[in-house]
Amino acid sequence: MAYRSLILLPLVAAFLAGCKPENKFQPPPPPDISVAVPLKQSIIPYEQLTGNTVAFNTVDLVARVEGFLESQNYVDGSPMKKGDTLFVIEQTMYKAKVQEAEAQLDAAKAELVQSEAEFDRQETLLRQNVSAQTTYDKAKAKRDSDRANVENAQGNLTIAKTNLGYTTVQAPFDGLVTKHLISVGELVGSSTATKLATIVQLDPIYVEFNMSEQTLLDIRAGLKKRLTLEELSKIPLDIGLMTEEGFPHSGHLNYVSPEVDPNTGTILIRGLFPNPKLELLPGFFTRIRVPLAQGAKEDLLVPNRVIAEDQAGQYVLTVNKDDVVEQKRIKTGQLLPGGLRIVTDGLKPDDRVVLTTNGRAVPGSKVVPKDGTIPPPPAGANITTTK
Numbered sequence: 001m002a003y004r005s006l007i008l009l010p011l012v013a014a015f016l017a018g019c020k021p022e023n024k025f026q027p028p029p030p031p032d033i034s035v036a037v038p039l040k041q042s043i044i045p046y047e048q049l050t051g052n053t054v055a056f057n058t059v060d061l062v063a064r065v066e067g068f069l070e071s072q073n074y075v076d077g078s079p080m081k082k083g084d085t086l087f088v089i090e091q092t093m094y095k096a097k098v099q100e101a102e103a104q105l106d107a108a109k110a111e112l113v114q115s116e117a118e119f120d121r122q123e124t125l126l127r128q129n130v131s132a133q134t135t136y137d138k139a140k141a142k143r144d145s146d147r148a149n150v151e152n153a154q155g156n157l158t159i160a161k162t163n164l165g166y167t168t169v170q171a172p173f174d175g176l177v178t179k180h181l182i183s184v185g186e187l188v189g190s191s192t193a194t195k196l197a198t199i200v201q202l203d204p205i206y207v208e209f210n211m212s213e214q215t216l217l218d219i220r221a222g223l224k225k226r227l228t229l230e231e232l233s234k235i236p237l238d239i240g241l242m243t244e245e246g247f248p249h250s251g252h253l254n255y256v257s258p259e260v261d262p263n264t265g266t267i268l269i270r271g272l273f274p275n276p277k278l279e280l281l282p283g284f285f286t287r288i289r290v291p292l293a294q295g296a297k298e299d300l301l302v303p304n305r306v307i308a309e310d311q312a313g314q315y316v317l318t319v320n321k322d323d324v325v326e327q328k329r330i331k332t333g334q335l336l337p338g339g340l341r342i343v344t345d346g347l348k349p350d351d352r353v354v355l356t357t358n359g360r361a362v363p364g365s366k367v368v369p370k371d372g373t374i375p376p377p378p379a380g381a382n383i384t385t386t387k
Contacts, residue, residue, distance in 0.1 A: 033354055043336075051269075056205055067093070073086055081174050115142040178197050178199070208271075239286040254271055302343055303340060316347070340377050
């Protein structure tokens with residue numbers, strides 16, 4: 001009996017084991033995915049280039065007449081106004097030259113008065129057949145010669161006054177004057193014009209930069225016409241220095257070279273910027289923001305981080321109406337401050353773009369979309385929010 005019980009026990013155990021429920025695979029629930037529609041904003045597209053500041057005016061102050069430098073009437077590096085006296089060259093000799101020229105002019109005028117009176121008398125006598133023709137001709141020649149002497153004396157006086165004026169070197173415009181190159185007491189202008197210093201006008205100030213031929217063609221396509229000089233001056237430009245955030249200095253386009261340099265494939269552009277505080281000095285390296293079109297146009301923006309790329313090009317992941325992930329091919333444009341990228345083609349305003357980038361969104365898989373947001377770009381990026 002005990003032997004039979006030992007045989008039945010394994011059979012009962014096997015039977016009980018066969019009665020357990022069968023194990024089945026339970027798929028995980030769809031993952032939660034953050035999605036948002038593209039940000040719709042009005043964008044002014046621009047190109048960022050580099051260039052340098054250039055003085056609006058730069059003039060070398062030179063001694064145009066010979067003499068000893070008598071005085072320096074400014075402090076090196078100080079701002080001066082137009083017409084301010086900067087240097088004075090000894091004037092004694094040049095004042096004497098003016099007096100001499102004035103005396104010669106007075107003498108020539110006196111001679112002319114006498115010769116004109118004699119000519120009038122001889123002309124009357126000739127009509128009365130009292131004087132000979134030769135006498136009349138001599139009187140006429142004397143009058144004409146004296147007239148020429150007066151004109152010559154007037155020219156000499158003008159030259160003498162001009163040379164006297166050259167003894168005073170004045171500021172031709174408002175600006176900063178560099179350090180003096182000649183000391184008081186030195187002889188200047190003895191053989192050639194002697195450079196005394198340089199005056200630089202800084203307000204306003206130019207910014208010059210080179211633009212590629214392709215960028216120029218893009219701008220022309222955006223503007224859809226060739227602009228006049230007046231229209232060019234209405235195109236805004238913004239610049240920033242190496243140590244500045246963004247582009248705090250605003251100006252406008254001032255000049256576009258009429259030809260492209262065949263060696264570099266670039267064209268020279270110049271902008272004009274107000275500089276009342278003299279913050280910009282000639283030679284500064286600048287970053288320049290150039291608008292590529294007039295007026296803003298509406299664009300779709302997505303975070304640059306959600307854009308992926310493969311051999312076929314760029315794409316983003318979206319979630320359709322059935323909450324299934326799809327891959328959409330796109331074309332992109334400018335990268336904006338705040339990490340946003342303009343999408344020029346392939347995306348619709350109501351497409352739900354996947355913001356989650358942890359690999360949980362797989363094309364063809366079902367997800368649970370959660371509403372997210374795309375932060376707008378920061379202020380000062382040539383962007384205005386669409387109402």
